[in-house]
Amino acid sequence: xxxxxxxxxxxxxxxxxxxxxxxxxxxxxxxxxxxxxxxxxxxxxxxxxxxxxxxxxxxxxxxxxxxxxxxxxxxxxxxxxxxxxxxxxxxxxxxxxxxxxxxxxxxxxxxxxxxxxxxxxxxxxxxxxxxxxxxxxxxxxxxxxxxxxxxxxxxxxxxxxxxxxxxxxxxxxxxxxxxxxxxxxxxxxxxxxxxxxxxxxxxxxxxxxxxxxxxxxxxxxxxxxxxxxxxxxxxxxxxxxxxxxxxxxxxxxxxxxxxxxxxxxxxxxxxxxxxxxxxxxxxxxxxxxxxxxxxxxxxxxxxxxxxxxxxxxxxxxxxxxxxxxxxxxxxxxxxxxxxxxxxxxxxxxxxxxxxxxxxxxxxxxxxxxxxxxxxxxxxxxxxxxxxxxxxxxxxxxxxxxxxxxxxxxxxxxxxxxxxxxxxxxxxxxxxxxxxxxxxxxxxxxxxxxxxxxxxxxxxxxxxxxxxxxxxxxxxxxxxxxxxxxxxxxx
Amino acid sequence: xxxxxxxxxxxxxxxxxxxxxxxxxxxxxxxxxxxxxxxxxxxxxxxxxxxxxxxxxxxxxxxxxxxxxxxxxxxxxxxxxxxxxxxxxxxxxxxxxxxxxxxxxxxxxxxxxxxxxxxxxxxxxxxxxxxxxxxxxxxxxxxxxxxxxxxxxxxxxxxxxxxxxxxxxxxxxxxxxx
Numbered sequence: 323x324x325x326x327x328x329x330x331x332x333x334x335x336x337x338x339x340x341x342x343x344x345x346x347x348x349x350x351x352x353x354x355x356x357x358x359x360x361x362x363x364x365x366x367x368x369x370x371x372x373x374x375x376x377x378x379x380x381x382x383x384x385x386x387x388x389x390x391x392x393x394x395x396x397x398x399x400x401x402x403x404x405x406x407x408x409x410x411x412x413x414x415x416x417x418x419x420x421x422x423x424x425x426x427x428x429x430x431x432x433x434x435x436x437x438x439x440x441x442x443x444x445x446x447x448x449x450x451x452x453x454x455x456x457x458x459x460x461x462x463x464x465x466x467x468x469x470x471x472x473x474x475x476x477x478x479x480x481x482x483x484x485x486x487x488x489x490x491x492x493x494x495x496x497x498x499x500x501x502x503x504x505x506x507x508x509x510x511x512x513x514x515x516x517x518x519x520x521x522x523x524x525x526x527x528x529x530x531x532x533x534x535x536x537x538x539x540x541x542x543x544x545x546x547x548x549x550x551x552x553x554x555x556x557x558x559x560x561x562x563x564x565x566x567x568x569x570x571x572x573x574x575x576x577x578x579x580x581x582x583x584x585x586x587x588x589x590x591x592x593x594x595x596x597x598x599x600x601x602x603x604x605x606x607x608x609x610x611x612x613x614x615x616x617x618x619x620x621x622x623x624x625x626x627x628x629x630x631x632x633x634x635x636x637x638x639x640x641x642x643x644x645x646x647x648x649x650x651x652x653x654x655x656x657x658x659x660x661x662x663x664x665x666x667x668x669x670x671x672x673x674x675x676x677x678x679x680x681x682x683x684x685x686x687x688x689x690x691x692x693x694x695x696x697x698x699x700x701x702x703x704x705x706x707x708x709x710x711x712x713x714x715x716x717x718x719x720x721x722x723x724x725x726x727x728x729x730x731x732x733x734x735x736x737x738x739x740x741x742x743x744x745x746x747x748x749x750x751x752x753x754x755x756x757x758x759x760x761x762x763x764x765x766x767x768x769x770x771x772x773x774x775x776x777x778x779x780x781x782x783x784x785x786x787x788x789x790x791x792x793x794x795x796x797x798x799x800x801x802x803x804x805x806x807x808x809x810x811x812x
Numbered sequence: 813x814x815x816x817x818x819x820x821x822x823x824x825x826x827x828x829x830x831x832x833x834x835x836x837x838x839x840x841x842x843x844x845x846x847x848x849x850x851x852x853x854x855x856x857x858x859x860x861x862x863x864x865x866x867x868x869x870x871x872x873x874x875x876x877x878x879x880x881x882x883x884x885x886x887x888x889x890x891x892x893x894x895x896x897x898x899x900x901x902x903x904x905x906x907x908x909x910x911x912x913x914x915x916x917x918x919x920x921x922x923x924x925x926x927x928x929x930x931x932x933x934x935x936x937x938x939x940x941x942x943x944x945x946x947x948x949x950x951x952x953x954x955x956x957x958x959x960x961x962x963x964x965x966x967x968x969x970x971x972x973x974x975x976x977x978x979x980x981x982x983x984x985x986x987x988x989x990x
Contacts (some may be wrong), residue, residue, distance in 0.1 A: 342950065343824070343849065343949070343950035344949060344950035347849075347949050347950060468884060468888065476893065476895075477888040477889065477892075477893055479889075479895070479897070480885045480888070480889050480907065480908065480911060481889075481897060481900075481904055481907040483910075485911070486910040486911055486914070489910070489911045489914040489915065490910065490914050493914040493915070493917055493918040496918065496921070496922075497917060497918065497921040500921050500922070500925045501921075504925055504928070507934065508849070508850075508948065511940065511948045512849065512948040512949055514940065514948075515940075515942060515945040515946070515947075515948045515949065516945075516949065526937070526939070526940060527936050527937045528936065529940060530929065530934035530935055530936055530938055531933065531934060531935070531937075531938030531939060531940045531941065532934065532940065532948075533847060533940055533941050533942050533943075533947075534847045534848055534849060534947055534948055535845045535846065535847055536845060536846050536848075536852075536855055536856060536859055536861060537861060537932065538932045538934075539848065539850075539851040539852070540851075540856050540861060540863075540864055541864045541866055541928050541931065541932055542851065542928075543851050544864040544866045544867055545866060545924055545925060545928045548866070548867055548870045548920070548924055549921060549924070549925070552870075552874075552917050552920050552921060553917075555913075555917070556914075556917045559910070559913060559914065559917075563910055566910075762849075763849060763850040763851070764850070766849060766850040767850050767851070770826070770827075
């Protein structure tokens with residue numbers, strides 16, 4: 323880092339002209355060290371209402387059983403698994419940002435990885451609650467663990483994708499938590515050393531005694547790199563295994579080999595959309611425009627175009643293969659999806675996931691915060707419908723026309739889903755209050771190389787090609803946090 | 813002998829701090845430790861700190877995970893409790909792979925992070941050993957043992973010359989202790 327200038331052809335990752343190490347700490351800890359503002363309270367109370375609804379609906383399910391959901395003999399899986407897969411998918415962006423982008427040395431990940439990882443953990447918690455509540459007898463949830471025969475049940479069936487899924491989700495959750503918490507230690511220590519009284523005592527406990535000496539940092543970097551290395555295949559494996567819950571069955575519409583890559587792409591797609599939904603609001607409300615810049619937003623939009631297009635290709639391939647397979651059951655499943663009684667869900671999915679992300683090819687839309695925010699929500703609506711379409715349309719018309727049925731959700735189904743969004747936002751808003759929403763130490767690494775002021779100093783030094791400078795200044799036009807006047811003077 | 817235990821050179825810039833380390837080393841002054849708010853690359857080489865062997869450990873943790881998963885599945889579903897599932901073979905290796913993979917990752921992560929916490933003495937509630945409270949915020953702090961290196965004014969001079977914003981003489985090793 324020392325004595326190394328980054329080319330001005332790269333956009334700055336920190337904007338602003340008076341950023342110092344101390345200012346980075348102050349800016350990021352502002353929401354943690356001060357009383358919450360009105361916007362936070364409004365959001366928190368709304369989220370808390372949702373969480374209460376979730377509590378009521380899940381308690382109702384536990385008390386009266388799964389019969390309180392809209393499931394029937396034909397459609398035995400519906401909103402619960404849709405919600406589960408949706409949440410797990412959303413959880414993918416966090417690890418992708420923190421692990422895959424670290425391996426690819428994408429420095430822009432430094433300012434968004436913390437909140438994305440937090441989002442991952444909360445999304446996986448929401449997903450896990452679905453798994454437990456759909457079991458019927460949730461107090462026996464530990465039966466999914468491999469327990470010996472003498473315990474009362476047989477060993478679990480290790481050939482079953484549902485058992486694989488238990489291993490995948492619990493590994494994913496615990497490894498993400500370790501990765502997130504280890505990265506948090508230096509930042510918790512920063513809060514600790516600035517706090518007094520009780521706050522200091524609390525943060526002392528959670529900082530694990532971090533002092534920031536050389537050996538600890540050296541090991542920290544080794545640990546981060548290895549965790550990133552193992553989390554990269556892990557994140558790909560999780561949704562692969564989730565997709566195998568469906569793909570290893572013999573239900574037409576599920577029994578396809580394209581499922582693993584298609585689910586993984588869809589997961590990253592919805593995960594990035596959720597990161598945008600959260601961060602576009604958070605950057606404004608918390609005043610973090612200098613750290614989460616338009617460049618970050620544009621980069622995430624580009625990933626959404628890529629993964630959205632992969633998802634689109636997968637939908638079309640799936641349709642083609644259904645025809646090409648010559649299997650009439652497979653063909654019927656797909657014709658029924660697009661023209662049967664659930665045609666509206668299918669076309670909702672197609673519009674939201676295939677057509678709407680293509681709008682991001684337009685630079686104007688990609689760089690517009692309101693448009694991006696709306697599109698990010700549209701994508702997640704589409705991804706919810708994708709799972710609903712895959713699950714319900716494949717089940718509702720099975721081999722015997724006499725048992726064909728429709729699925730109608732009850733208020734409990736709806737409340738568990740709406741409530742889980744409340745749980746998610748409650749956890750996320752609490753996170754914003756007690757922990758730094760941006761990795762302070764990692765952003766400080768960027769200050770001397772990739773910040774706007776470092777690049778400004780390079781320009782002022784002279785010695786740079788005029789064409790490059792012009793190109794750089796033009797690339798800054800998209801930033802809403804850059805003062806253009808300063809460049810007019812040069 | 814004075815009561816001063818540690819001399820701290822507090823820098824506002826990592827490059828100046830690196831320069832400070834060089835200055836001290838040129839004058840054969842041993843550096844106790846360096847505290848920084850972020851990882852500084854190249855500092856380990858300068859201070860002669862050996863590379864971390866956590867990566868080797870992580871590998872063996874991973875292998876342990878793979879073997880444990882295989883042993884668990886093999887012993888339960890092949891040796892101890894064979895189930896006839898549609899007449900399919902009990903020893904279905906491809907079906908074992910997902911769990912073997914997941915446990916490899918799980919064991920690596922827990923083994924690695926557990927050893928990291930243990931070797932760096934990180935655990936919940938540990939009293940932080942901080943010499944300068946701003947070392948986790950915006951200062952890069954070089955600590956020199958004042959009992960071993962007696963020429964204090966020379967150390968002060970070297971640190972200030974390298975660009976230290978302030979030089980502190982601490983009578984207590986860790987100011988974070990109440």
